Every structure is written in structure tokens, then in C-alpha cells.
Amino acid sequence: MSELALFGGPKAITCDLSNDNPLVKWPIFTEEDEAAVLDVLRKNTMSSTAITKEFEQEFAKWLGAEYALGFNNGTSSILAALYGAGVRKGDEVICQSNVYWAAGTQVMSLGATPVYANIEEGSLCLDPDDIEAKISDKTKAILVVHYLAHPADMDRIMAVAKKHNVKVVEDVSHAQGGLYKGRRLGTIGDVGAMSLMGGKSFAVGEAGMLVTNDRSIYEHAVALGHYDRFTDADITCEDLKPFTGLPLGGYKFRMHQMSSAVGLVQIKYHDEQCAEIRKAMNYFWDLLEGVPGIRAHRVDESEGSNMAGWYAPHGIYVPEELEGLSVTRFCEAVRAEGFAGCWPSANAALHTHRLFQTADVYGDGKPTRIANADRDVRELDKSLGKSQDIINRCYSIPWLKKFIPEEIEQCANAFKKAALNYKELLKDDPGDPENLGVWFFYQHTAPKK
Numbered sequence: 045m046s047e048l049a050l051f052g053g054p055k056a057i058t059c060d061l062s063n064d065n066p067l068v069k070w071p072i073f074t075e076e077d078e079a080a081v082l083d084v085l086r087k088n089t090m091s092s093t094a095i096t097k098e099f100e101q102e103f104a105k106w107l108g109a110e111y112a113l114g115f116n117n118g119t120s121s122i123l124a125a126l127y128g129a130g131v132r133k134g135d136e137v138i139c140q141s142n143v144y145w146a147a148g149t150q151v152m153s154l155g156a157t158p159v160y161a162n163i164e165e166g167s168l169c170l171d172p173d174d175i176e177a178k179i180s181d182k183t184k185a186i187l188v189v190h191y192l193a194h195p196a197d198m199d200r201i202m203a204v205a206k207k208h209n210v211k212v213v214e215d216v217s218h219a220q221g222g223l224y225k226g227r228r229l230g231t232i233g234d235v236g237a238m239s240l241m242g243g244k245s246f247a248v249g250e251a252g253m254l255v256t257n258d259r260s261i262y263e264h265a266v267a268l269g270h271y272d273r274f275t276d277a278d279i280t281c282e283d284l285k286p287f288t289g290l291p292l293g294g295y296k297f298r299m300h301q302m303s304s305a306v307g308l309v310q311i312k313y314h315d316e317q318c319a320e321i322r323k324a325m326n327y328f329w330d331l332l333e334g335v336p337g338i339r340a341h342r343v344d345e346s347e348g349s350n351m352a353g354w355y356a357p358h359g360i361y362v363p364e365e366l367e368g369l370s371v372t373r374f375c376e377a378v379r380a381e382g383f384a385g386c387w388p389s390a391n392a393a394l395h396t397h398r399l400f401q402t403a404d405v406y407g408d409g410k411p412t413r414i415a416n417a418d419r420d421v422r423e424l425d426k427s428l429g430k431s432q433d434i435i436n437r438c439y440s441i442p443w444l445k446k447f448i449p450e451e452i453e454q455c456a457n458a459f460k461k462a463a464l465n466y467k468e469l470l471k472d473d474p475g476d477p478e479n480l481g482v483w484f485f486y487q488h489t490a491p492k493k
């Protein structure tokens with residue numbers, strides 16, 4: 045009989061992988077979070093800023109940044125970070141393509157042009173050489189994502205940025221509190237911005253946070269969408285002073301105080317919880333070291349870098365080592381072993397969506413992507429093969445929150461069994477469908493049409 049559960053063998057995983065099991069349960073909310081939220085309700089302070097300001101202070105202290113500014117979500121924090129970094133109409137911003145849409149669509153909201161650069165194979169983050177290749181005299185900023193919690197190569201990215209005099213905005217939505225060579229992510233570039241949405245590894249509801257050491261960036265971020273804090277008392281920049289009182293962007297970006305209250309509780313435990321996550325995830329990957337077809341997506345921790353809270357962890361797939369077995373078939377076998385969350389692919393490349401090719405969102409009479417550009421940057425998308433191919437070379441793995449060795453061993457074994465018995469899977473391999481990628485991860489489990 046086959047060893048594979050797909051063909052009737054015993055399942056590798058017998059433990060419970062539902063959110064009831066502390067092995068995977070997230071977020072970790074206790075009575076302390078509940079009391080903090082109830083306090084906001086009872087005092088009717090949902091829409092003020094006192095608790096948010098306290099949360100900002102703790103957050104700035106935590107990351108070692110001069111300023112922190114709370115937002116209603118990560119999307120608006122990134123928009124404000126780009127504005128703060130000086131991105132204006134006609135500018136170009138270098139972005140990653142195979143990421144969630146909110147890591148760059150905002151560039152177009154500012155009348156600027158996203159220019160996509162390729163990723164590196166191991167980290168799945170922006171390739172510093174390709175960033176440099178894509179820089180023009182119009183480039184104002186590089187929007188770096190620490191993708192799936194892997195720190196981008198910040199030393200080389202900062203060197204390219206310095207050489208060409210462009211700003212670096214870090215999107216830390218996957219890696220809050222993470223380290224790159226001993227430095228907190230979000231504080232290495234000119235400004236960091238991040239989601240603290242309920243599904244992230246720092247989860248407080250719908251919320252975002254911006255951090256920077258640059259007073260001008262901070263004030264411009266305030267000016268764009270924080271009307272009640274855009275006051276003469278708070279603003280020192282000469283270009284902003286005449287306009288205090290009304291939000292320059294016409295946006296309202298204030299954080300809901302139920303979220304900031306939860307944030308004040310979560311921040312106390314976050315580093316400790318992430319350390320436990322890293323212990324569990326590193327153990328999982330250690331168990332799979334050397335298994336053909338399978339590679340960890342993780343950083344070398346010996347230089348003081350880490351994977352933060354290991355948001356939405358994925359593995360790298362090397363079909364060449366399994367006679368070309370499709371990742372679709374591989375994941376089917378892992379799911380049969382008892383991990384229902386194993387899906388092929390990661391984020392589809394944004395430049396392949398019509399929003400970034402043909403959509404005229406603002407009535408410019410031409411595609412929004414190039415409405416304010418002096419060249420057709422869509423031509424450059426042809427070089428993005430690596431960013432597109434990644435969907436056939438990734439799969440989701442369990443996001444482990446507690447170091448429970450026996451259960452982690454079961455999880456690792458599910459992947460090992462599928463890889464070691466790959467020959468049996470080749471027989472009925474349907475291959476990968478053409479559009480394997482997803483725009484966001486919930487699409488994996490959404491009902492298929």
C-alpha cells in the first residue's frame with residue numbers, strides 16, 4: 045500500500061490544526077485586551093486620540109524611532125509615508141510586483157507612476173541590482189516590502205538609494221518588530237509604514253502605523269489626513285504652516301481607539317510571542333533541511349536578522365528536483381496528510397492585472413499607470429519573469445505560534461512524505477493551472493467558481 049494519505053496511507057498529521065489549538069491560534073487575546081476595549085466603549089472615547097497617542101509613544105519607543113503616527117489602516121499609512129517622502133505627480137516609485145495591492149497602488153493615488161523591479165530568488169524581496177536598473181531621473185522613492193517577513197537586503201538597497209538620491213519607504217506589514225542585522229525594520233529607510241490589521245502578526249483590528257526619524261516626513265503625513273493634529277502648535281514646516289486646520293489630502297486617517305487600546309496591550313507581549321513563533325518555525329524548517337524539492341523561505345539569523353512574527357509563511361518549491369511535479373499536485377498530497385491550509389502560489393504579480401495596464405481610473409484619457417509619466421513604463425514589465433514565476437514555486441505552510449515539538453514534527457512530516465513519494469504523484473499530475481496566483485491569501489480558501 046502507498047504511504048501517502050492521498051492513496052489510502054496513514055495521515056502524517058493527527059493533531060488539531062484548527063484555531064482552537066495554541067499551536068496555530070492567532071491572535072492571542074486575553075481578558076486584558078477585552079478590558080481595554082470595554083474601557084473605550086464605557087468611556088465613549090472611540091473617536092478621540094489620547095489612547096492612540098499613548099500607543100504611538102510606546103510604538104516609537106519599541107522600534108527606536110523618533111516619531112510614530114497611528115492610522116485607520118496600513119493602506120493609508122503607506123499612502124501618507126509616500127507623500128511624506130515627497131512623492132508627487134509625475135514621479136516614479138520603484139515597487140515590488142508580486143505583493144498585496146496595498147504595497148504600491150497608492151503610488152497612483154498620488155499621481156505618480158509605479159515602476160516594478162524584480163525579486164531575488166531566496167528572499168523573494170526586491171533585487172537591489174534590478175532596483176538600480178529601473179531608476180530614472182523621475183524616481184523619487186523605493187517602496188520596499190519585507191515580503192512574508194523576510195527582511196529585504198537593506199544594506200544594498202540603502203546604498204543604491206543614497207547613490208541616486210532617492211528615498212526609501214519600508215512596508216513592514218509582514219514583519220512588525222523584525223530585525224535586519226540588529227536594526228528594527230521600518231527604521232532603516234527614511235520612513236516605515238505598516239498594517240496592524242486583524243490577520244497580521246501584529247494584530248489590533250483595522251489599523252496602521254507610520255514610523256520615522258524625519259520631522260518633515262512626519263509632519264507631511266500628519267498634514268495629508270490627520271486634520272485634528274494638523275495645527276499651528278504641531279507643525280514647523282514652512283510649506284505646511286499656511287494650510288493648517290484642514291487635511292491637505294482630503295482624507296481622514298485617524299485610528300479607531302478600540303484598536304489603539306488593543307495595541308497598547310499587544311505591544312507588551314509581542315516580542316516574546318514572536319520569539320516563540322521563530323523557535324517553532326525554525327524547528328519546522330530544520331526538520332525539512334535537505335529534503336528534495338523543498339527549501340525554507342527564511343533568513344540567516346547569525347547576523348542579527350530575523351523573520352519577526354513569520355506572517356503568512358510559505359516554502360520555496362523546486363520542481364526540478366522532483367522530475368517537474370507541479371506544486372498544485374504537491375499541495376494536494378500535503379492537504380491529504382492533514383494540513384488543509386497547504387495551497388500553491390503566493391501573490392500574483394500586480395503588473396499582470398488590468399488595473400496596472402489599461403484602467404483609466406481618474407479620467408485622464410489614458411491608463412492611470414502612465415497618466416502622469418513621460419515614458420511608457422509598462423514596457424519595463426517584460427523583465428519581470430522572476431516575479432511572475434514565483435507563483436509556481438511557492439506553497440503555504442502552517443503558521444506555528446507555539447513550540448510543541450511532537451505536533452511540529454507531524455506537520456513537517458506531511459511535507460516530507462509528499463516530497464519523498466513524489467514519483468507516485470507524477471502519475472495523475474494535472475499540472476498547474478495557468479493563473480495560479482492569488483491577489484490576496486484569503487482567495488485560497490474562498491469557494492471556487
Ligand SMILES: *Cc1c(COP(=O)(O)O)cnc(C)c1O
Pocket residue numbers: 117118119120122143144146147189215217218238239240241250251252
Ligand atoms: C496588509 C498589507 C497592507 C495593507 O494594510 P491594511 O491594514 O489591510 O490596509 C499593505 N502592505 C502589505 C504588504 C500588506 O500585507
